[in-house]
Amino acid sequence: MPRRPFLRAFVSPAALCAIAFVAAMAAVLQFSVRAYIPGSLDPGGFTLVNFAALLKPLYGRVFLDTVWICFITAVCTLVIGYPVAYALVRAKGAFLKSAMLIVVVTPLFLGEVVRTYSWIVVLGNNGFVNTVLLKLGMIERPLQLMFTSFGVVLALVHVTLPVMVIMLAAALSHIDPDYERAAESLGAGPIRAFLSVTLPLSTPGIVAGVTTAFAWTFSAFATPQLIGGGQVNMVSNLVYQLGFASFNFPFAASLSVVGLVLAFGMIALLRAGLRPLEAVGPQ
């Protein structure tokens, strides 16, 4: 038996945190099967009525919208994140590299509210885009960008881009540049070398990036709430409304549970969908 100093002292606090987290999740699960007593914050007896209520088309619509928005956001983020990650990893010069990294990473640390607010200023009827286009005479009336799924997706792509770039860059940075050189020495042009070697070798990063982007978008609240303005509703918005407008916490809990199951299901599906990609990737 090897000696293992500090083991107990170092594991216990982490275990305590894990227990607290599991307890919080269990609380959600438990509330989801309790009855809602209007006018009271305490839940009633055990029931499945919350889940039955979720079958209404209204909620189905929100789930579908949420999944769709998450999916589109993840794909768009991948498409625009990849060139940036590639440039970041292959950039020559420490300054250029650092500058790009700071530009990409800073938004990650600004939080959802500040970033969403900035997009309101960009997209609003009196916002940047509309004022500039009006002034240039390219449009006659302001474009409706706020309260549309386009606006929500745009802002969400902006929100998820940093984490996507970081994950892709982490994968790309571990690919030896000699692979690309080898391909070129064997007659592959830069594009073919990229497609046949670098891209397949970066699939772990793509899978990690897409699933994380999906999960983060699913978790977004301020962006759909403020930019969607009630016109675009995601699961998060509904949960908040049920909790803090109607104080129907049991229903909010059941919605969260179904949302969680849905999110995990979608992520599993995404991974399965990306498996053919992984098959060409490194084993």
Add this chain to the structure above:
Amino acid sequence: MKNRAETSGIEQKSAPPAGGQGFVRLEGVSKRFGDVVALHEATLDVRRGEILTLLGPSGGGKTTLLNLVAGFLLPDSGAIHIAGQPVTEVPPYRREIGVLFQNYALFPHMSVAANVAYGLRMRRLPRPEIARKVAETLALVRLVGLENRTPRQLSGGQQQRVALARALAISPKVLLLDEPFSALDKNLRGSMQLELKEIQRKLGVTTIFVTHDQSEALSLSDRIVVLSEGRIRQVGTPGEIYRRPTERFVASFVGDVNVLRARLEEVDGEAAQIAIGAAKLAVPAGTLRGCAPGAPVELFIRPEQLRLAETGDETACEGVVSAHSYQGGHVDLHLASEAAVSGRILMRWPGTEAIARWPVGTRIAVACAGTEAVAFPASPS
């Protein structure tokens, strides 16, 4: 595209290099990285079918030179020709080169066969043709039966064979090897070196080989280029490099050498007379230009060119045995001596009798055994 690929295999035998110059030719090629001069005005001819080794310490410019020939780097000035064609601006994928990378760079997501077929696929050869060439090349490197493995399932030696097969499958005009043996253990290294040389002879492919290991360079090359600080120091056969170095750096970098204080007696045409102790020695005069008779010089002489002075011999210098080191086949005898610039002289003795005959502390008189030595003007320090 297709035509070029199909003819590339025979091109090597049919297209004579322009004007009888080197098959690979560098003319005044320079490359700097920021303030660092990686390669300065390199001019070099690589003959068709030879193994040319680029030897030098790390940072000497040998890998830069290789990358310039491969096209991974663009020179700041100068021109590069392969098989008579200017390729200075040609990207690597149109240069018809085979590169064996230091860590092999085998595509981890492809099987052995797919790795070897890669270059052929890029040339859009028909499928049966690719299959035939892959089988042929794998047979050449003795890897039949491992086609469907992935690189990670192979040993280091096998990985290197795959990398070699991949580079050779495209019938490259030039084979470039970047320290290919550094990742192998010592026993395997020897046998892979032999095998590489055999394969190279069989195919007659012009080969440029980078190494910092001087014994590897001496044993493997037809000719050696010694580089340091971005400059070509000497080009010559292994024998020339070892026995007749033209520069102080080359003499001290390749092989063990003793540097002894001596004096220039006279210069007679191409030969110079050197006096060391009571001994006289003729060395090439080329390295002593500008030295007047009587000037102090430094004599660079190999350990095996020294022997014990016997009666009647002219003693070159004296030294006191300070240590023996047993090397298996021979014994290295270390002497402390005033005559040596470093204060130490190294001699070689076959067998083990030297240890008993000259214990530590014995005073020994040393004579020159041969005439293979070179001299340089004494360094100012």
Add this chain to the structure above:
Amino acid sequence: MRKPRVSTWGGVAGAVVVAAILAFVLLPGFVVMIAAFNARAILSFPPESWSWRWFAKALAYDDFRAGFRNGLIVTGWASTIALLVGAAFAFVLDRYAFPLKRTIEGVLLAPLVIPHFTIGLGFLILAAELGATRGFAVVVACHVVLVLPFVLRSVYISLRSLDQRLELAAASLGAPPGRVLTTVTIPLLAPGLVSGWLFAAILSFNEFTASLFVTAQRTQTLPVAMYNYVREYADPSMAALSVMYIVATAIILIIANLFLGLGKVLNVEESR
């Protein structure tokens, strides 16, 4: 210098694409900056006159001031606790096998993929079940769980690159385990620990969705205060505050990059 070759056009096109994407990343920040210095309350581009008054107003707004204070309290506690818990756990995770190792690790990393609103709701219900008031304790506990994965990852990466022979050397020189930890391991881990704490602090200070659920009026953090402000008012005070936020964050990151090497911390440096 010789002109670059064939791939030049590809290179230029690539640079343009990347520059355009980076411009997209920078656009909102740039626009907010203009809005913040706009003298008029209604957003307009370009502004007719410039002023600092929204900055003054933002700094004087009581909810922002309280939010900032509360945020510092929550962040200070949460990131420090997360650092201690996370670093200790990363250490045993790297070194030892023990029962439930993978389970605990899995649970602690789960907040990365579980929506924050679910986590917030969970801690809100849990607090109610336990009869706790919605005080700082709940907010801090929730934040610790949320930022722990980042601390774990950051410290774990530095532990991996730590040469354990140095610890063996210290032990062979007579240092007992505790002294090895304090004289060799922790000093060598310092960059990882600092960056882990810094990331935890920044993320906690900015955490919004879960905070919205677990904070009360009294414990409202700055992002929650900002959210409430945006819902109620449309004047550029919020833009001014955002600018201060962006500038502060960028400065912290630039300093972190100088001292810690962000590339290394984020694991995006080239391997060779």
